[in-house]
Amino acid sequence: MKQLRSFGAFWYDFIVGDDWHVAALVAAGLALTAIATHAANVNAWWLLPVFVVAALAWSLHRATASRK
Amino acid sequence: MNALPLILTVFIACVVEAVEALTIVLATGITREWRSTFQGMAAALLALAVITAAVGPAVSELPLTALRVVVGALLAVFGLQWLRKAVLRATGYQALHDEASAYLREVAAAEAAAKEARRGVTDWYSFTLAFKGVLLEGLEVVFIVITFGDNQKDIGAAVIGAAAAIIVVTIVGIAVRAPLTKVPENWMKLAVGVMLTSFGTFWGAEGAGVRWPGNDAALLVVIPAVALVAAACILWLNSRTAARTVSAPQSEVVGS
Numbered sequence: 001m002k003q004l005r006s007f008g009a010f011w012y013d014f015i016v017g018d019d020w021h022v023a024a025l026v027a028a029g030l031a032l033t034a035i036a037t038h039a040a041n042v043n044a045w046w047l048l049p050v051f052v053v054a055a056l057a058w059s060l061h062r063a064t065a066s067r068k
Numbered sequence: 069m070n071a072l073p074l075i076l077t078v079f080i081a082c083v084v085e086a087v088e089a090l091t092i093v094l095a096t097g098i099t100r101e102w103r104s105t106f107q108g109m110a111a112a113l114l115a116l117a118v119i120t121a122a123v124g125p126a127v128s129e130l131p132l133t134a135l136r137v138v139v140g141a142l143l144a145v146f147g148l149q150w151l152r153k154a155v156l157r158a159t160g161y162q163a164l165h166d167e168a169s170a171y172l173r174e175v176a177a178a179e180a181a182a183k184e185a186r187r188g189v190t191d192w193y194s195f196t197l198a199f200k201g202v203l204l205e206g207l208e209v210v211f212i213v214i215t216f217g218d219n220q221k222d223i224g225a226a227v228i229g230a231a232a233a234i235i236v237v238t239i240v241g242i243a244v245r246a247p248l249t250k251v252p253e254n255w256m257k258l259a260v261g262v263m264l265t266s267f268g269t270f271w272g273a274e275g276a277g278v279r280w281p282g283n284d285a286a287l288l289v290v291i292p293a294v295a296l297v298a299a300a301c302i303l304w305l306n307s308r309t310a311a312r313t314v315s316a317p318q319s320e321v322v323g324s
Contacts, residue, residue, distance in 0.1 A: 014207065015142065017149040026144045026268075030137060030276050037277035045280050048273040049290070052144060052265060053297050059152050060301055064161050064308065 025055035071225040078229030085205040086237035092201030095174030104191035108198030140272020147264025154258035159305035
């Protein structure tokens with residue numbers, strides 16, 4: 001059980017890293033882009049870059065705000 | 069896409085990983101024992117070969133659309149992690165990754181650990197340290213090679229970039245027999261973060277069904293745009309630090 005947990009923790013750390021908000025925002029951006037493109041027929045090429053920039057800014061803000 | 073940007077991107081990313089692995093291997097080998105260190109390295113390379121053989125064909129079996137969504141998401145998350153770390157280091161919020169001090173820490177830990185023979189290995193500590201270091205850094209190399217190579221349908225070019233990086237770092241490492249402290253690791257990490265984030269965003273959105281204006285040429289705008297965002301983040305955090313430094317003495321006066 002301990003080995004399974006450390007195996008899971010290794011992959012979580014490898015893929016998700018220090019801030020899970022980044023992965024969540026990228027996933028949300030991709031999902032919304034797919035919905036906009038397929039369901040609403042909008043070529044929303046700009047949507048994912050907006051989420052990516054927001055993810056970086058939000059993550060940096062969270063990392064530095066506590067050290068004010 | 070021309071193979072050269074692919075080779076260069078993979079090369080720079082893999083140099084960063086190879087330098088980190090070299091620091092661990094050198095610290096272990098010089099301080100403790102080369103034989104067990106090489107055994108650990110060999111075991112890690114074998115494990116990496118097995119992982120590559122298992123994951124590589126599975127990834128290439130995915131339909132291109134699904135592959136681009138999965139790989140795009142992973143690359144964007146990976147790239148943003150690298151960018152986050154590089155920006156925090158560039159602005160002093162996180163200590164710079166200093167290979168010299170990392171080497172000294174590894175050496176101190178290696179000297180303090182007891183020597184113990186296990187499973188045919190004369191020094192288990194050297195074996196596990198070299199194994200973990202090479203496996204972890206190697207996994208990132210494998211991930212970059214498979215994702216970039218598969219997406220561009222040019223695994224060969226990605227392998228050339230990775231192999232060149234490993235060969236260059238190994239030769240320089242053997243020549244100087246010291247951690248490669250002159251490598252501007254943080255700036256390289258920032259550059260790789262920009263490339264991974266840009267390619268991840270481009271492929272991810274394409275996989276989600278988007279048609280980029282200008283098709284592949286859009287990358288020529290996306291890459292500089294991500295670099296500009298990273299530069300803006302550095303300026304933003306630096307101005308925040310400067311504002312804090314200026315306001316700190318004032319609040320002390322008010323407080324006193």
